[in-house]
């Protein structure tokens with residue numbers, strides 16, 4: 361939940377891949393859990409045993425105990441130094457394992473593309489390389505921990521030998537009885553066993569500590585845009601009038617590259633406004649700013665005259681704005697659940713009504729399992745047009761006052777496009793609609809068209825007004841598409 365609320369900051373700004381995230385959320389959490397359990401259960405026992413035995417040693421021979429304990433600070437220092445090195449190594453090894461799992465995750469997710477390009481061997485080589493690096497690092501870590509444990513054991517056995525040596529000296533001088541030496545030896549051996557156990561626990565603790573640190577790194581992330589503060593405009597007073605006022609903006613990953621400079625545009629309530637222009641000029645970015653995934657550098661975006669910064673983001677995205685994107689994302693559940701995603705508390709009848717309005721009913725009624733049909737991962741078992749119609753049904757059910765259509769009718773055959781267009785006409789009724797379309801034929805009927813170019817709105821007007829302007833970019837675009 362926390363990760364999702366820091367979403368745009370995390371997923372877009374940082375270069376962390378989703379596979380790496382899953383590795384952190386699964387493998388690292390498991391590692392931390394098991395190390396923590398071991399450290400608490402066995403660590404506490406061995407720690408208490410060591411302290412108790414040191415007490416009994418002191419009782420048996422304070423002099424020998426002092427000698428034995430005198431070396432402890434040195435050991436702690438050496439142990440901490442080695443531990444710090446091992447922790448760093450462990451961190452690098454775990455990060456590399458996460459990179460390897462990110463590569464496999466990406467390959468598995470994009471299996472169709474990989475097979476279509478016959479890239480199986482290359483992908484598997486990439487994965488092998490990453491895995492090899494992870495193996496080498498884990499080996500280094502294993503050797504490091506092994507050497508540390510061997511060194512500890514060597515030292516502890518040396519300690520027993522020194523006790524025997526020192527004790528026999530004391531016996532020969534008559535300062536200690538053989539019985540006391542035996543008791544001392546037994547306690548010293550118990551300490552030795554406990555400390556060797558502690559050195560094993562130490563190795564596990566290092567891995568757990570690193571894993572915990574990687575997971576907790578997320579906790580320290582501050583969401584750049586808090587989603588649950590700010591005001592909500594009451595439903596009955598909400599018009600849906602949007603204005604971009606002198607907005608300048610650059611993506612946080614490319615701070616030197618301004619996508620907009622003093623962009624001003626207005627999307628009047630209840631009207632259909634279209635954005636067009638050459639690729640990469642910032643049409644989708646306008647929708648990102650409207651959904652407040654990012655903040656403008658200067659200028660402001662307002663809804664009914666109120667700066668979006670004052671408004672509650674959860675309310676804005678959840679209840680005010682609906683998005684139908686060019687690649688609708690469906691979940692691997694049933695058609696019904698995918699539609700219900702628009703409004704989880706909708707009744708069955710409302711879901712069916714939305715499905716009918718979006719022409720979903722026509723194809724779903726032909727499926728043997730009807731609305732319970734599972735659509736496959738990301739809707740893989742449906743056609744492009746069917747997915748779009750489900751996405752439209754979702755938007756109809758959500759019933760947002762503002763709707764963003766991002767190239768919703770691209771890449772469909774004409775019959776499918778007609779059905780999708782009819783579904784869209786149903787969903788657009790009575791809302792403020794922002795359409796981004798390359799297919800200029802789909803935006804001709806818009807109340808207002810903006811041509812976005814050179815970091816600003818280059819031209820604006822209705823289709824007829826823009827076509828009437830000689831040499832207008834819009835006219836050139838239309839002529840290039842040969843749709844007039």
Ligand SMILES: Nc1ncnc2c1ncn2[C@@H]1O[C@H](COP(=O)(O)OP(=O)(O)OP(=O)(O)O)[C@@H](O)[C@H]1O
Pocket residue numbers: 372611612613614619638639640641642643644645646
């Ligand atoms: N997350 C991002 N981080 C950095 N730059 C980005 C990001 N998303 C888009 N851009 C850049 O911002 C500019 C505008 O991109 P945008 O996607 O808004 O263009 P567009 O007009 O919608 O393009 P298209 O018509 O091809 O979809 C481009 O130069 C793009 O490379």
